[in-house]
Amino acid sequence: MPDYISALDLFTIGIGPSSSHTVGPMRAALLFAEAVNAEGKLTQTHRVSVKLFGSLGATGPGHGTTNAIVAGLNGQTPETCNPDDVLVSWDKAINTSSIAILNHKISFEEKDFSFQPLIRLPKHSNGLRFSALDENQEALVEQTYYSVGGGFVEADHPISKPTRGEVPYPFISADQLLEICLKENKTIAEIAFANEIALHGEEQLVSKLEAIWNAMKLCIEEGLKTKGVLPGYLAVDRRAADMAEQLSVVQDPSEVSNEWLQAYAIAVNEQNASGRRVVTAPTNGAAGIIPAVAYWAMKFKGVDSSVIARDYLLTAAAIGSLYKRNASISGAEAGCQGEVGSACSMAAAGLAAVLGGSVPQIENAAEIAMEHNLGLTCDPVGGFVQMPCIERNAIASGTAVSAVRLSLLGDGSHKISLDTVIETMRQTGLDMSSKYKETSLGGLAVNVVEC
Numbered sequence: 001m002p003d004y005i006s007a008l009d010l011f012t013i014g015i016g017p018s019s020s021h022t023v024g025p026m027r028a029a030l031l032f033a034e035a036v037n038a039e040g041k042l043t044q045t046h047r048v049s050v051k052l053f054g055s056l057g058a059t060g061p062g063h064g065t066t067n068a069i070v071a072g073l074n075g076q077t078p079e080t081c082n083p084d085d086v087l088v089s090w091d092k093a094i095n096t097s098s099i100a101i102l103n104h105k106i107s108f109e110e111k112d113f114s115f116q117p118l119i120r121l122p123k124h125s126n127g128l129r130f131s132a133l134d135e136n137q138e139a140l141v142e143q144t145y146y147s148v149g150g151g152f153v154e155a156d157h158p159i160s161k162p163t164r165g166e167v168p169y170p171f172i173s174a175d176q177l178l179e180i181c182l183k184e185n186k187t188i189a190e191i192a193f194a195n196e197i198a199l200h201g202e203e204q205l206v207s208k209l210e211a212i213w214n215a216m217k218l219c220i221e222e223g224l225k226t227k228g229v230l231p232g233y234l235a236v237d238r239r240a241a242d243m244a245e246q247l248s249v250v251q252d253p254s255e256v257s258n259e260w261l262q263a264y265a266i267a268v269n270e271q272n273a274s275g276r277r278v279v280t281a282p283t284n285g286a287a288g289i290i291p292a293v294a295y296w297a298m299k300f301k302g303v304d305s306s307v308i309a310r311d312y313l314l315t316a317a318a319i320g321s322l323y324k325r326n327a328s329i330s331g332a333e334a335g336c337q338g339e340v341g342s343a344c345s346m347a348a349a350g351l352a353a354v355l356g357g358s359v360p361q362i363e364n365a366a367e368i369a370m371e372h373n374l375g376l377t378c379d380p381v382g383g384f385v386q387m388p389c390i391e392r393n394a395i396a397s398g399t400a401v402s403a404v405r406l407s408l409l410g411d412g413s414h415k416i417s418l419d420t421v422i423e424t425m426r427q428t429g430l431d432m433s434s435k436y437k438e439t440s441l442g443g444l445a446v447n448v449v450e451c
């Protein structure tokens, strides 16, 4: 794990409904297709077998994994794919009995994908094993990948990654980050900005941060005007658009600013549940919180959009990198505290920063926000990223704002550090039964009657 995790890796423009079950598997499938091609085995490949282990095997279809893998094998990426095409990939493969590995068409049967929810590979709960088979069903290339949360992918073999320069301010803990800020007399956003420039150059960094913030805004605005029913047999009604209609007629919008905050989060998560374009922040299941709090700050606190695209996102990402590095942002690994809890903490840090909080107040806001998400389990009903996920983002957005209010009323001094809370989240995740880690085998997922 590098000492510095870039904001541009934590916030990526992709598609719903899940970073670990949709975005990561699509990237893994593309990496596999490219490996088959690189080994000169593409034209000999007759079939591809895909095994989905652990959490991917348990909730894969509900989380859009099968669509994502077929699209990834075909050469599509989460950043550039057409969400409409991805949504029909699996059905199209079944109907035509064929898929394409890059531009090479091969035969396909539903049984080429197998689901192994009870087998957990040693490295991570979200395992995928791909085999390219020749006409005699002999394996030509076989590779195992892991979708480790937030769209990040690891493998049993080395994956080539772009080489990046050193950052001027590496940090692996909140304590270190605070020390650097104090010593350099800089904000967290300024430290992160210097690091990111070293990795990407200023021009690319600024344009990508703007693109990320624009994609977040667009997702909220599209979600607020889209009515209908979410995909899947649960037939969950979309409600952000109805909420927006009701709130729009209130004469003084500031009276209902909290309700707007919730509508923004629900809008994003309904877009996500529908497989639309969303920003992984830091995951898709928790994708509503960071955009909603930012949009709320812009609308109700007068924070300039350009400040959000820089200071808010960079501060949130600096805190997110600590969760990714020192605990987990994967629901399959740490439960929902790793997804919604991390996003809530990141949003609180970003909001505290753009509202003028000091570095200790920002750290305090991030700490408060996670402290009250500790132990949050993951139990999506039916394996869909809908219940409790959508409402949970709305509630966590309010928690982030409350955490900032509390922190800004103090001077930043507090007893429990952010590092302590992150470590507690990691330990709680280890102790959590696998029933509550994106398997849909416990909690609401088994107590809600599906009809």
Ligand code: SF4
Residues within 6 Å of the ligand: 285, 286, 331, 332, 335, 336, 337, 339, 340, 377, 378, 379, 380, 385, 386, 388, 389, 392, 438
């Ligand atoms: S319950 Fe939380 S971790 Fe689980 S799928 Fe929903 S948002 Fe993700």
